[in-house]
Amino acid sequence: MIYFDSAATTLQKPPQVAQAVQRAIRTCASVGRGGHPAAMAAAETVYGCREAAAKLFNAEVEQVAFTMNATHGLNIAIRTLVPEGAKVVISGFEHNAVTRPLHALGADITVAGRRLFSPTDTLWAFDEATRVRPAAVICTHVSNVFGYVLPIKEIAALCRSRNIPLIIDAAQSAGVLPVSLRESGARFIAMPGHKGLYGPQGTGILLCADGGEPLLYGGTGSNSEEQDMPEFLPDRLEAGTHNVCGIAGLREGIQFVTRQTTQRIFDHEQALLRHLRRLLRGQAGLELFCGDGQSGVLSFRVRGMDCETAAEKLAQQQIAVRAGLHCAPYAHESAGTLHSGTVRASFSVFNTRREVEQFASACKKLFRP
Amino acid sequence: MDYFFTFRSVTAAMGSSRALEQAGIKNQMVRTPTALRQQGCGYSLRVSEGRLHETKQVLGEAVGRYQKIYRKEADGQWQEVSP
Numbered sequence A: 001m002i003y004f005d006s007a008a009t010t011l012q013k014p015p016q017v018a019q020a021v022q023r024a025i026r027t028c029a030s031v032g033r034g035g036h037p038a039a040m041a042a043a044e045t046v047y048g049c050r051e052a053a054a055k056l057f058n059a060e061v062e063q064v065a066f067t068m069n070a071t072h073g074l075n076i077a078i079r080t081l082v083p084e085g086a087k088v089v090i091s092g093f094e095h096n097a098v099t100r101p102l103h104a105l106g107a108d109i110t111v112a113g114r115r116l117f118s119p120t121d122t123l124w125a126f127d128e129a130t131r132v133r134p135a136a137v138i139c140t141h142v143s144n145v146f147g148y149v150l151p152i153k154e155i156a157a158l159c160r161s162r163n164i165p166l167i168i169d170a171a172q173s174a175g176v177l178p179v180s181l182r183e184s185g186a187r188f189i190a191m192p193g194h195k196g197l198y199g200p201q202g203t204g205i206l207l208c209a210d211g212g213e214p215l216l217y218g219g220t221g222s223n224s225e226e227q228d229m230p231e232f233l234p235d236r237l238e239a240g241t242h243n244v245c246g247i248a249g250l251r252e253g254i255q256f257v258t259r260q261t262t263q264r265i266f267d268h269e270q271a272l273l274r275h276l277r278r279l280l281r282g283q284a285g286l287e288l289f290c291g292d293g294q295s296g297v298l299s300f301r302v303r304g305m306d307c308e309t310a311a312e313k314l315a316q317q318q319i320a321v322r323a324g325l326h327c328a329p330y331a332h333e334s335a336g337t338l339h340s341g342t343v344r345a346s347f348s349v350f351n352t353r354r355e356v357e358q359f360a361s362a363c364k365k366l367f368r369p
Numbered sequence B: 001m002d003y004f005f006t007f008r009s010v011t012a013a014m015g016s017s018r019a020l021e022q023a024g025i026k027n028q029m030v031r032t033p034t035a036l037r038q039q040g041c042g043y044s045l046r047v048s049e050g051r052l053h054e055t056k057q058v059l060g061e062a063v064g065r066y067q068k069i070y071r072k073e074a075d076g077q078w079q080e081v082s083p
Helices: A015-027 A037-056 A070-081 A096-104 A119-132 A152-162 A244-260 A262-280 A307-316 A329-335 A353-366 B010-022 B049-061
Strands: A064-067 A087-091 A108-112 A136-140 A166-169 A188-192 A204-208 A286-289 A297-302 A322-324 A342-346 B002-007 B028-031 B043-048 B069-072 B078-081
Touching (some): A037 A244, A070 A204, A087 A119, A119 A136, A262 A353, A307 A342, A307 A353, B002 B049
Parallel strands (some): A136 A166
Antiparallel strands (some): A297 A342
16 A cells, blocks of 8 residues: 555554554553552653654653643643633644634634745745734644645744743654754643654544643642642653653654654655655646645645545555545635545655655546546 | 652653663652652652662653652651752
């Protein structure tokens, strides 16, 4: 199978990820719940992952909170910073993981920057929108639909200069682009473990500059006499037993990314993207969404064919892509593809030029007008 | 005689244990004895008397500074040591 759906979940993982999961399920008990060797092994494993993440994302170890996924982290961040009905500014490329929690809070949402692959327009729109002093700015680093890399450094600088808390959705950038809690000055950065960090599904990280409000309340193995959740991180945001096996795998995934370096992974995916764009450009019947500052994600439409039908035809050729709205209706609305959706091909470090060529060849055969 | 450095969380204790190891100071992470608990369960680092001063120096700079230091007396009583 050619797997081009890594923007949803990376399927191919470094072998040590599965090995770590297996080892953890045999040897690790619960973190912070005992002093016996199996509890200590769990504590060691989870701390090791925190340490690896802190190093990769330029944060302190205690600023790394484990979540179930990026959505979980974004919910914590939004619930911490956005009171009911408050003004917030978001980009025109946000995922439902951002917009649905805001909708549930009845937030007064301003959408800044809807022009695809135009960082200048995006930055200008954020500059205008943040003059009203919103409760928070929430911005994705990379559009999960189009691979548009938003000018997050400049948006972060703008937020710092206006003292507006920033939440970064790093779901598509963690492991591929530099992400730094310290340098960005963001209040929160949320990311999944199962995409560019090559960890198992059900893992995620929320980087917290300074505290946060829990979504879950319960046991933490600390301050047990108190009925309030601990004030300190990471315990405040980590009630209940950790996903130790998943975190064990995530640790290996992060170490893999650290060894490879995000730059090399990015360069590899860029090379694949450029190759695919060259091969598909000019093909009659295909509409590609391309631009400068695009990560390893390519959306396209097939004229006269529903995107789900196109993806199904590819699946019959053992090619995995994702079609539809990708849980990001705002992004599709911005690009004018809300009614049609798109077919999305997305890469990981394990994809090859040969796979890109096979994919392009299949597209030519299947989607000839 | 051993000294116990208490911590607010397993993460803080683990980070401090790593910092001590890097400084070549042998230590053992244990559950905090009931008599030493501040607000419930927690973890401590046990170090030998000969490394007390160095331990304080290292942990003074480490992530997740300790809460308190205790010494167990010969009669089994705990004595808090000034940090």
